[in-house]
Amino acid sequence: MIPEVVADVYARRLGSSLDSVIKLTDANGKLVAINDDYEDKTAGLTTHHADSRLSARIQRSGHYYLYLVDGQQQGGEAYSYRVHLRPIHPDFELRVVPSSVNARAGTTVPITVHAMRKDGFDGDIVLGLHESPPGFILSGDRIPAGCDIVRATLTVPSEANSPISLSLAGQAIIQRRTVTRVAGPADDMMQAFIYRHLVPAEDFQVAITGAARGSSTVACSQRDP
Numbered sequence: 071m072i073p074e075v076v077a078d079v080y081a082r083r084l085g086s087s088l089d090s091v092i093k094l095t096d097a098n099g100k101l102v103a104i105n106d107d108y109e110d111k112t113a114g115l116t117t118h119h120a121d122s123r124l125s126a127r128i129q130r131s132g133h134y135y136l137y138l139v140d141g142q143q144q145g146g147e148a149y150s151y152r153v154h155l156r157p158i159h160p161d162f163e164l165r166v167v168p169s170s171v172n173a174r175a176g177t178t179v180p181i182t183v184h185a186m187r188k189d190g191f192d193g194d195i196v197l198g199l200h201e202s203p204p205g206f207i208l209s210g211d212r213i214p215a216g217c218d219i220v221r222a223t224l225t226v227p228s229e230a231n232s233p234i235s236l237s238l239a240g241q242a243i244i245q246r247r248t249v250t251r252v253a254g255p256a257d258d259m260m261q262a263f264i265y266r267h268l269v270p271a272e273d274f275q276v277a278i279t280g281a282a283r284g285s286s287t288v289a290c291s292q293r294d295p
Contacts, residue, residue, distance in 0.1 A: 160191035164253035169271030176228035200239035
């Protein structure tokens with residue numbers, strides 16, 4: 071198997087001023103991989119994704135060199151950083167939006183689940199409510215392979231105390247292992263009318279208001295000839 075490595079720079083995500091650029095070369099100076107900016111969608115409070123990340127396959131044994139510079143040619147104590155060098159590790163994280171839901175008792179409301187796939191993982195993710203009170207029903211419980219966003223619905227019980235903290239989790243098979251990840255609650259916010267961020271929240275809460283309304287059935291009849 072050809073080894074594959076990942077180099078991850080943590081600077082802006084740690085409050086540093088560094089605008090990193092990294093590159094990987096072999097012992098002869100031949101460029102293997104280079105990266106300037108990498109958008110980490112799990113870092114919802116980062117407004118400028120200036121950290122770098124590269125993934126590269128090592129074709130042959132030997133010495134390799136990793137270079138890191140500031141893209142603005144600056145430096146100093148305010149430009150600290152950390153570099154995480156590791157083999158690939160396919161994985162995923164989940165975010166459920168919005169973090170606060172208002173619903174009338176017995177009704178169904180839409181929610182959105184985002185998958186942040188890592189290191190090439192591209193398989194199905196099965197969703198479900200995790201250690202939540204009875205009476206809640208999640209529909210649209212799968213993020214298909216190759217998909218990063220699914221719009222699901224949450225049906226709330228006709229009687230329940232309010233507000234209620236729920237938990238949603240996703241399960242996937244990664245390298246023959248069953249991996250479970252709990253979804254972090256978040257809110258979809260816009261920056262400068264262009265950039266969107268999934269800003270983390272403390273809880274995924276549902277506020278149930280009013281009493282359940284009577285259900286009605288809509289019948290479809292044929293037209294008269």
